[in-house]
Amino acid sequence: MIEIEVKAFVEDPKQMERWIIELGATPIGIESQADTYYNAPYRDFGKTDEALRIRVQDGKSILTYKGPKMDSVSKTRKEVQTQIQDIDNMGQILSSLGFFPVSTVSKKRKNFRMGDFTISLDEVRNLGNFIEVEISVKDQKNYQEKVESIFRFIAKLGLKRESTIRKSYLEMILEKNEIDICSPTVE
Amino acid sequence: MIEIEVKAFVEDPKQMERWIIELGATPIGIESQADTYYNAPYRDFGKTDEALRIRVQDGKSILTYKGPKMDSVSKTRKEVQTQIQDIDNMGQILSSLGFFPVSTVSKKRKNFRMGDFTISLDEVRNLGNFIEVEISVKDQKNYQEKVESIFRFIAKLGLKRESTIRKSYLEMILEKNEIDICSPTVE
Numbered sequence: 001m002i003e004i005e006v007k008a009f010v011e012d013p014k015q016m017e018r019w020i021i022e023l024g025a026t027p028i029g030i031e032s033q034a035d036t037y038y039n040a041p042y043r044d045f046g047k048t049d050e051a052l053r054i055r056v057q058d059g060k061s062i063l064t065y066k067g068p069k070m071d072s073v074s075k076t077r078k079e080v081q082t083q084i085q086d087i088d089n090m091g092q093i094l095s096s097l098g099f100f101p102v103s104t105v106s107k108k109r110k111n112f113r114m115g116d117f118t119i120s121l122d123e124v125r126n127l128g129n130f131i132e133v134e135i136s137v138k139d140q141k142n143y144q145e146k147v148e149s150i151f152r153f154i155a156k157l158g159l160k161r162e163s164t165i166r167k168s169y170l171e172m173i174l175e176k177n178e179i180d181i182c183s184p185t186v187e
Numbered sequence: 188m189i190e191i192e193v194k195a196f197v198e199d200p201k202q203m204e205r206w207i208i209e210l211g212a213t214p215i216g217i218e219s220q221a222d223t224y225y226n227a228p229y230r231d232f233g234k235t236d237e238a239l240r241i242r243v244q245d246g247k248s249i250l251t252y253k254g255p256k257m258d259s260v261s262k263t264r265k266e267v268q269t270q271i272q273d274i275d276n277m278g279q280i281l282s283s284l285g286f287f288p289v290s291t292v293s294k295k296r297k298n299f300r301m302g303d304f305t306i307s308l309d310e311v312r313n314l315g316n317f318i319e320v321e322i323s324v325k326d327q328k329n330y331q332e333k334v335e336s337i338f339r340f341i342a343k344l345g346l347k348r349e350s351t352i353r354k355s356y357l358e359m360i361l362e363k364n365e366i367d368i369c370s371p372t373v374e
Contacts, residue, residue, distance in 0.1 A: 042229030
């Protein structure tokens with residue numbers, strides 16, 4: 001699958017939730033997600049813009065691979081995943097193969113559905129609140145149109161194309177930690 | 188887990204099954220297994236004596252990592268596995284990470300239980316009939332004793348320690364194909 005995705009920072013998540021619902025979105029559930037990201041022994045996913053992740057969500061474990069971003073405006077990527085039964089053993093298999101955990105991103109996610117869109121309001125630990133709007137498609141056909149339809153939707157929420165974020169939560173957390181480590185307060 | 192394992196070629200599987208049952212083993216089921224083995228883009232599992240496998244068995248899919256053999260007499264290895272829900276996506280994740288399928292081993296396996304032993308009579312496509320006797324343990328404690336207990340058991344079946352096989356079915360199939368490819372009949 002290809003995940004066409006746009007993300008933006010949200011100042012007031014309660015206000016944003018009201019706006020989304022006013023625009024016609026239906027709440028479809030709240031999830032707690034803890035995502036552990038791995039890097040590879042043979043290429044640096046930070047440089048290749050790939051991701052390998054084990055997500056724990058409501059007692060289920062999911063292994064996900066994300067390919068590099070496919071354009072210069074959105075977070076569109078190839079995304080493949082499968083549920084796995086034994087998370088400890090999956091971690092051991094990855095470690096045995098030389099993959100190593102980089103960081104864990106924990107968040108509470110409220111999901112909404114509106115037509116083709118899946119809208120998520122994320123409260124990310126140590127990062128803040130965000131909105132992600134996503135469309136899943138099988139191939140790249142008409143995908144630029146779909147990216148534009150997401151930008152038109154978020155414009156209705158007062159979010160500008162220029163203010164969207166192409167970095168992943170993992171990248172943001174790694175950057176934040178680096179800044180924290182280097183900041184004068186730590187000295 | 189550590190899988191302590193001894194394998195031998197079986198000339199007459201029906202006779203062998205009678206002997207196993209006479210020695211007190213209980214039949215615990217028949218399975219059809221199709222094992223696809225992958226190699227890594229960054230080290231050759233053929234050289235490092237590791238294995239990464241997706242097994243399809245009775246509609247279930249299992250991802251398994253096997254470490255190098257731990258001694259010079261048996262097939263004892265570290266083995267870690269987890270069931271996976273979506274085999275196609277697991278294959279796609281492995282491919283995206285650069286792993287590539289090497290060969291598929293298909294077999295019909297009859298399982299028996301006798302004390303600590305799991306005994307399998309395998310009918311392997313394009314290879315023939317084999318017996319595998321296995322004990323699973325959590326750590327290496329007393330593991331040499333357990334290897335010896337397996338050798339004592341197979342001696343009762345007329346199988347000598349020297350006649351046991353340390354090669355995996357995958358290695359045997361790859362060797363066989365190489366011989367076939369190089370044999371004069373193919374010219």
